[in-house]
Amino acid sequence: xxxxxxxxxxxxxxxxxxxxxxxxxxxxxxxxxxxxxxxxxxxxxxxxxxxxxxxxxxxxxxxxxxxxxxxxxxxxxxxxxxxxxxxxxxxxxxxxxxxxxxxxxxxxxxxxxxxxxxxxxxxxxxxxxxxxxxxxxxxxxxxxxxxxxxxxxxxxxxxxxxxxxxxxxxxxxxxxxxxxxxxxxxxxxxxxxxxxxxxxxxxxxxxxxxxxxxxxxxxxxxxxxxxxxxxxxxxxxxxxxxxxxxxxxxxxxxxxxxxxxxxxxxxxxxxxxxxxxxxxxxxxxxxxxxxxxxxxxxxxxxxxxxxxxxxxxxxxxxxxxxxxxxxxxxxxxxxxxxxxxxxxxxxxxxxx
Amino acid sequence: xxxxxxxxxxxxxxxxxxxxxxxxxxxxxxxxxxxxxxxxxxxxxxxxxxxxxxxxxxxxxxxxxxxxxxxxxxxxxxxxxxxxxxxxxxxxxxxxxxxxxxxxxxxxxxxxxxxxxxxxxxxxxxxxxxxxxxxxxxxxxxxxxxxxxxxxxxxxxxxxxxxxxxxxxxxxxxxxxxxxxxxxxxxxxxxxxxxxxxxxxxxxxxxxxxxxxxxxxxxxxxxxxxxxxxxxxxxxxxxxxxxxxxxxxxxxxxxxxxxxxxxxxxxxxxxxxxxxxxxxxxxxxxxxxxxxxxxxxxxxxxxxxxxxxxxxxxxxxxxxxxxxxxxxxxxxxxxxxxxxxxxxxxxxxxxx
Numbered sequence: 001x002x003x004x005x006x007x008x009x010x011x012x013x014x015x016x017x018x019x020x021x022x023x024x025x026x027x028x029x030x031x032x033x034x035x036x037x038x039x040x041x042x043x044x045x046x047x048x049x050x051x052x053x054x055x056x057x058x059x060x061x062x063x064x065x066x067x068x069x070x071x072x073x074x075x076x077x078x079x080x081x082x083x084x085x086x087x088x089x090x091x092x093x094x095x096x097x098x099x100x101x102x103x104x105x106x107x108x109x110x111x112x113x114x115x116x117x118x119x120x121x122x123x124x125x126x127x128x129x130x131x132x133x134x135x136x137x138x139x140x141x142x143x144x145x146x147x148x149x150x151x152x153x154x155x156x157x158x159x160x161x162x163x164x165x166x167x168x169x170x171x172x173x174x175x176x177x178x179x180x181x182x183x184x185x186x187x188x189x190x191x192x193x194x195x196x197x198x199x200x201x202x203x204x205x206x207x208x209x210x211x212x213x214x215x216x217x218x219x220x221x222x223x224x225x226x227x228x229x230x231x232x233x234x235x236x237x238x239x240x241x242x243x244x245x246x247x248x249x250x251x252x253x254x255x256x257x258x259x260x261x262x263x264x265x266x267x268x269x270x271x272x273x274x275x276x277x278x279x280x281x282x283x284x285x286x287x288x289x290x291x292x293x294x295x296x297x298x299x300x301x302x303x304x305x306x307x308x309x310x311x312x313x314x315x316x317x318x319x320x321x322x323x324x325x326x327x328x329x330x331x332x333x334x335x336x337x338x339x340x341x342x343x344x345x346x347x348x349x350x351x352x
Numbered sequence: 353x354x355x356x357x358x359x360x361x362x363x364x365x366x367x368x369x370x371x372x373x374x375x376x377x378x379x380x381x382x383x384x385x386x387x388x389x390x391x392x393x394x395x396x397x398x399x400x401x402x403x404x405x406x407x408x409x410x411x412x413x414x415x416x417x418x419x420x421x422x423x424x425x426x427x428x429x430x431x432x433x434x435x436x437x438x439x440x441x442x443x444x445x446x447x448x449x450x451x452x453x454x455x456x457x458x459x460x461x462x463x464x465x466x467x468x469x470x471x472x473x474x475x476x477x478x479x480x481x482x483x484x485x486x487x488x489x490x491x492x493x494x495x496x497x498x499x500x501x502x503x504x505x506x507x508x509x510x511x512x513x514x515x516x517x518x519x520x521x522x523x524x525x526x527x528x529x530x531x532x533x534x535x536x537x538x539x540x541x542x543x544x545x546x547x548x549x550x551x552x553x554x555x556x557x558x559x560x561x562x563x564x565x566x567x568x569x570x571x572x573x574x575x576x577x578x579x580x581x582x583x584x585x586x587x588x589x590x591x592x593x594x595x596x597x598x599x600x601x602x603x604x605x606x607x608x609x610x611x612x613x614x615x616x617x618x619x620x621x622x623x624x625x626x627x628x629x630x631x632x633x634x635x636x637x638x639x640x641x642x643x644x645x646x647x648x649x650x651x652x653x654x655x656x657x658x659x660x661x662x663x664x665x666x667x668x669x670x671x672x673x674x675x676x677x678x679x680x681x682x683x684x685x686x687x688x689x690x691x692x693x694x695x696x697x698x699x700x701x702x703x704x
Contacts, residue, residue, distance in 0.1 A: 035404060040512050041442035041589060042408035042503065049401035052387060056394035057451040057485060057500055063492040090393035099409040101498050133409060140415040144491070146453050146498035148409055151394065160392050237393060
C-alpha cells in the first residue's frame with residue numbers, strides 16, 4: 001500500500017513576497033475603518049471622530065506559550081488572534097484590525113504556515129476583524145507569533161483597570177480554571193506518549209477542557225451585552241494570567257482591596273474533577289491557571305438590577321478599601337491574602 | 353587588582369510586571385494623540401477627524417536580522433524603531449506611537465534589556481514618538497524584537513506604492529549601498545576575530561558605513577520637506593531590501609516599467625571602496641544591499657521645479673510603460689533587466 005503523504009512546499013523555494021501573496025490573496029476587508037489592507041508599507045485606517053482607538057500586542061513563543069506536539073497550527077493561529085481580541089474586550093472595545101508577525105524556522109512548510117493562517121482567518125471571520133498587515137521572516141529555531149490588534153470604542157465606554165470604587169461588585173463572566181485543567185491533561189498525555197509512543201491519548205469526556213485550552217474565545221458577546229443593557233463597568237481586565245493576578249491588577253490600579261468569595265468562583269465540574277486527579281486545590285486552578293479569557297469587572301452596586309437576570313455576569317466578591325488588601329474568603333470564613341502565582345512567561349520557562 | 357564587572361540582574365528574579373515597570377516607568381507621552389500609554393490591556397489613542405491612521409509591523413530576529421557580536425543592544429533597539437518609522441516615512445506619514453514586543457532567552461539580564469530599551473527610547477525621543485505598550489516574554493533561544501508602529505497623515509498626503517504614472521521621475525533621497533558595505537566590513541572583522549581572538553577590528557576611516565548599518569535614520573526630514581514645498585509624490589516606498597527590489601515593487605503596484613540610470617545611483621566613495629575591496633560591482637551594493645532606509649519616490653515631471661534646488665531629491669531615472677519592464681541603463685547605454693536579489697529573510701537565513 002502507498003503511504004499517504006501530505007504535500008510539503010519549502011518556504012525557501014517561494015521567497016517572502018510569494019509566500020505573503022499565497023497567504024493573503026484571499027483576504028477581503030470588511031471593516032469600514034479599513035481603507036487599505038495588506039500590500040503596502042503600512043495599512044491605512046480611518047475611524048470616526050467620536051471613536052477612540054485602542055492598540056495592544058501579544059507574543060506567543062514556541063516552547064514557552066505553546067507546544068506544537070499538542071497544539072494544532074490552526075488552533076494556534078486562532079488562539080493568537082483571540083488572545084488579542086480579548087484585550088479589546090477587556091477595554092470594552094471592539095477589535096477591528098490585526099497585523100500578524102511570524103518568525104518561522106525552516107522546519108515549517110508552506111502548508112504548515114497556511115494552516116496557521118487559516119486559524120488567523122477563521123478568528124478574523126468569526127469576530128469580523130480585518131487582517132491588514134504583518135511581517136514574515138525566518139527564525140533560527142522555533143516559531144514566534146506576534147499579533148498586534150487595533151480596536152475602537154466610544155470614549156465614554158472605555159473601561160480601564162483603574163476606576164473601581166469601594167463597594168463595587170466584583171464580577172466575572174464564566175467558569176475559570178478550565179483552560180489550565182486542559183493543559184494539565186495535555187501535558188500528562190504528552191509525557192505518556194513520549195514514554196510509550198503509539199499509545200492513544202485518553203481525553204474522552206474532557207473535550208470541554210481541551211477546547212478551553214486550545215480554542216478559547218474572546219467575550220465580545222459580553223461587550224455587546226454591556227452595550228445592550230447600557231452598563232459601563234467601573235473597571236475591567238481579561239483573565240489571561242489567572243484570577244488572582246487579575247484581581248491584584250484591578251486592586252492596584254484602582255487603589256483598593258477586595259473580598260473574593262471562594263465558593264462563588266465559577267468552576268466547571270470537569271475542572272474540579274481534574275483538580276482531584278492532580279491533587280490540586282480546585283480554587284488554585286482558577287486563581288493561578290490563566291488563559292481562561294473570561295472578563296473580570298467591577299460594577300456599581302446600583303447597577304445590580306441591570307445584570308441580575310443575565311447569566312454572563314457572575315458576582316464573586318466586592319471591592320474593599322486599600323487597607324484591607326485583596327483577600328479570598330473561604331468556606332469557613334477565613335480571609336486568605338490573594339497572591340499572584342499565575343503563570344509568568346518570564347519566570348517559569350518550562351511550565352508551558 | 354579587582355576585575356571590573358558589570359552588574360547582572362537576572363530577569364527571572366524580577367518577573368514580568370516588575371521588569372516592565374523598570375523598563376517603562378520613566379516614559380512620558382508627548383503626542384496629543386496618546387490618551388493612555390503603557391499600563392492597561394491596551395493603549396488608548398485619539399486622532400483628529402481629518403487624519404488617517406497607518407499601522408505597520410516589523411520583526412527583527414537574532415541570527416537572521418542581527419548579530420549581537422557586533423550590534424550593540426542600544427543600537428539594535430534604536431534600529432528596530434527606525435525601521436518602523438521609515439515605513440511611515442514611506443507613506444508620507446508621521447509616526448506617532450510604537451508598541452514593542454520582546455522575546456528574550458535567559459541569557460539576557462535586566463541590564464541588557466534596559467540597554468535595548470534605551471535604544472527604543474532614544475529613537476522615540478528623537479522622532480517625537482510615544483512608546484505606548486508591548487509584551488515581554490521569554491524565548492527558548494535568542495532575541496526576537498517585534499515593533500508595531502502607528503502613524504498619521506492627512507488623506508490627501510498619503511503615498512502608496514501604486515500611483516506612479518508613465519514619465520514620472522524616479523527619485524531617491526541619499527546614497528545607497530552603504531549599509532550593506534558596513535555589514536560586509538562587520539562580517540569580515542567578526543570572522544577575523546573568531547580566528548584570532550583579541551585582535552582589534554580595523555574600521556578606521558569607514559565609520560560612516562558602520563553607522564549606516566548599525567544606526568540608520570528614517571527620512572522624516574524628507575517628509576517634512578515634501579510638506580514644505582507642497583509636493584505629494586505619486587508613489588513612494590522605503591529602501592529596506594535594496595533598490596532593485598523596491599523599484600520592482602513600485603513598477604508592479606503602478607503597472608509600469610522604468611529606466612534607472614546606473615550612473616545616477618548615488619554612492620558614497622567609501623561604499624565604492626568597499627565594493628573594490630570585496631570585488632563586487634558597486635551598483636550591486638545599492639541594488640541588492642538593502643537597509644539604507646532612504647526613500648524611493650516618483651514625481652510628476654511638472655514638479656521638477658519644486659525639487660531641483662533641494663539636495664535631498666536625487667533623480668535616478670523615470671517611469672516607462674509596463675511593456676518596457678524595469679531596466680537599468682548602464683554607462684555604455686546597455687539596458688539590463690532589474691532583478692530583485694535583495695536580501696530576503698526567508699531565503700538566505702545565513703546572510704545576516
